[in-house]
Amino acid sequence: DTEVTQTPKHLVMGMTNKKSLKCEQHMGHRAMYWYKQKAKKPPELMFVYSYEKLSINESVPSRFSPECPNSSLLNLHLHALQPEDSALYLCASSLTGTARDEQFFGPGTRLTVL
């Protein structure tokens, strides 16, 4: 299984809602990533978990809260988002979390904040 899955595919939420994005991989990878991608822009790194510990937080606002329950699962909890947070949220995984790893991306969750 060389796939990273993400749910939901689409999400529309209001600024007062709380929602979660989920990501799963069964490739035995020990690193998982959250990226944000705006239209016609490159993926922008948000968080990296390596061996279930948060190793990189790119100064992301606290309204985004990551969680890594185990090495196969990654969640992104959303609370009090702003319309400018609307974007494609991509999850990725890699073998160990070094910058020489090939990253496997999921299909993404397209988030719209009203």
Add this chain to the structure above:
Amino acid sequence: GQQVMQIPQYQHVQEGEDFTTYCNSSTTLSNIQWYKQRPGGHPVFLIQLVKSGEVKKQKRLTFQFGEAKKNSSLHITATQTTDVGTYFCAGKGAAGNKLTFGGGTRVLVKP
């Protein structure tokens, strides 16, 4: 901080023609990766270059890492409609442990 720039931003290519896209870093890179993202899709890993002057080929795609490890190029020969998408380079600088993505080259193919 480290910056990775790609040119051109857009590339309109006639089917069957060749083209090259370039990736330039403000600092020396320890490695560079290339990804392709089809319209409506997600980035897919193509290749990684690590050594100075390294050249790798994948069918019609040729990837090169500059001698100074500050630039890279992707050359596609005999472009096909399946080559449509955005090509991103991503490099790691000397410090830190993360990849910095370039802005991407969006490739459109005219049949």
